[in-house]
Amino acid sequence: MTEQLLHLTEEALWEAARRSGTYEMSTRGRTLREEGFIHCSLPRQLPAVADALYGPDPEGLVVLVIDGDRLGAPVRYESVSPGGEEFPHIYGPIPVGAVLEVRPWAEHPVPEEGEAP
Template sequence: MTEQLLHLTEEPLWEAARRAGTYEMSTRGRTLREEGFIHCSLPHQLPAVARALYGSEDDGLVVLVIDTGRLPALVRYEAMEPGGEEFPHIHGPLPASAVVEVRRWAGPLTAGEGEAG
């Protein structure tokens, strides 16, 4: 397997995408079409992303573990501002077949033993 990326989402959104075969949400409340890419994280980035997007509302969230070797779309590491931390972005739809694991998100202290992915 190649590099793994993580994406935090609401379980019903993932379940609908799994049935459809393609996931097309970018981030909370924004679609791939609206944003132009799907926001992802590396394991060390996920706790801060979860806090920023969901705060303490972590019920019903899942972490999609994505195998970049199964992606037809380009992955770019981009910063929100010049010199800022770079985050991985998938520039196209996420095939459900590229998601190799789905983990329940239980917050940064319990998801993956202190590592959220």
């Protein structure tokens, strides 16, 4: 299995994806078609991403735990600025079957890699 990929989203958007078979939102308020890829995070990156996108109101959010080996699209690690931190981007829709787990977002929902939950 490749490195665990995480995507924070609204529960209603995930439920819609489950019905359609694929998830196609890139980030808050932007689709895959608009952005060109789906923004993801590694476990250590997710708290800062959640704070930047959703602020102090995590109500109704879930974390998609994605198996990169089950994607039919490439994953590229890219930074916003030269030399900046790289984030995983999925260049295509996420098949529902590639989502291993859906976790409710909480203050500390994802342990750092190597830590016990």
